[in-house]
Amino acid sequence: MSDADAETEADAPAEAFLPDDADAVREALVAWYEADHRDFPWRRTDDPYEILVSEVMSQQTQLSRVVDAWEAFLERWPTTADLAAADRADVVGFWSDHSLGYNNRAKYLHEAAGQVESEYGGEFPESPDELSELMGVGPYTANAVASFAFDNGNAVVDTNVKRVLYRAFDVPDDDDTFERVAAELMPEGESRVWNNAIMELGGVACEKTPACDGAGCPWREWCHAYGTGDFTAPDVPTQPDFEGSRRQMRGRVVNVLGASEEIALDELGPKVRVDYAPDGEYGRDWLADLLADLDDDGLVDYDESAGVASLRK
Template identity: 75%
Template sequence: MTDGDAPEFDDPAAVRDALVAWYEADHRAFPWRETADPYEILVSEVMSQQTQLDRVVDAWRDFLDRWPSVEALAAADRAAVVSFWTDHSLGYNNRAKYLHEAAGQVVGGAVDGVDAGEWPRDPEGLSELMGVGPYTANAVASFAFDNGDAVVDTNVKRVLYRAFDVPDDDAAFEAAASALMPDGQSRVWNNAIMELGGVACQKTPRCDEESCPWREWCHAYRTGDFTAPDVPTQPSFEGSRRQFRGRVISTLTEYDELPLDDLGPRIRVDYAPDGEYGRGWLRELVSDLSEDGLVELDDRGGATTVRLRR
């Protein structure tokens, strides 16, 4: 594959279906994923720039409680919007100013070919709004109107680089992302592939723990090389979840079955039933292994026993 060319997928339909099914079965529940309101989505996208998503949730809700519509924000005092931004530690205050200005543009009909109070529905039109760059414009077009292009952010690049050995080149990433995205499904697809990068294909991968739907095609999973453009060296195996999963399997190979409190000290020396790395931590670990079909859990008698699945 040369830079800028789309990769060849043996079964692109299977790749697409596997990711969408994985996402729809279970994903992080952020409130902006439950709306198609372009105003609410734009607020979430601007807030999410360089801010952890878990921190954005409360700020997003507070913002919408105070300014529930684009008309309300446009009519607000700009100083109040900037003050809100500062009080919620949302980063550069210019984002608040631009968001306020963009609301005024929508209400005032400042976007070419769009009536006052109406939103542009494609990335090109949304890019005319103040402070809305190509990525944010595409996100709003995708999630509000299902009318976007394939998103390519850092997480998506990491996924494509690892899974399909796409070269570290912006044109190659764009081509690969576009080739994969099913026509007319930018909303679910862009949510799904970003979720994959944010949950399973993190800098330190959680392939098995999160039941990554692309394992059977993934170059990194096959070779064990999980480097990526934003992961220049192999993530440490020592102390990783993958290491403890392996220890569980090795221990049960020797003992066949063990209660949690007997298994725990055999896989980590700092195991304490009620501690940070105790029953709750271990139960989550073995539950993941159970979901992957590697172990069986027996909860009879008020205690959990773990055994290898034969």
């Protein structure tokens, strides 16, 4: 694609990148998240202080390592008043002892607690713009706190979300376009559950090495990468080892069936593999086994006796 073509694509309306049944896309993701997700303690609270602490600690630190530090920090300084009254050296010392990265984050968190107490009477501001006025709180963190504490945020767009949108809907690698598509996709007034859900998708199903089937990705039916087998992304510049894999073949089957009402095995096979041969290694038996798996997963309807398959509606 030329630079001019890329610029033209990036200028397209946000809805042009989404499937016609965008509501079904939204419902599928929320249902997937609510059925099962990683249980971090900050996902069980809507306290803005507790959420701010988790967001600051999570910057460039694995979430699994943050849990103990987060709990210990809040046990020692359970409110903004407690943190604001603390000796800054103690806060910085805690940060260093728990290997939480740059100590400036501890200093800014301490100052932000002081602002909440002195400028806001101990009550957190609720909008992303107001939260951005707190020391060390950038646009991403402000939006996260607004979303998870007050259900009052915009669509979160981090590296994981960009990867998801790039792969799922073939959104061009352009920050403004990512922002517009993310905003169009997020259900109005549901930033808490939506932002948690789409970040969970990027964290467990659509990582740099994707786990589409293993994590039961709810967007496989619509996903461009799953259909084509190309899992590159802005932060995954080279093609992972999916060429010829079973995961890739499953995606191709779903993609082909999406354009057909019903199709016989010997018509479907060559569209999935160029080396398909009815009686060969990659023939009817191989394809039937693949279709049986997809049928079990609820993605296709496979009629073994008739030898035909269709995409499950």
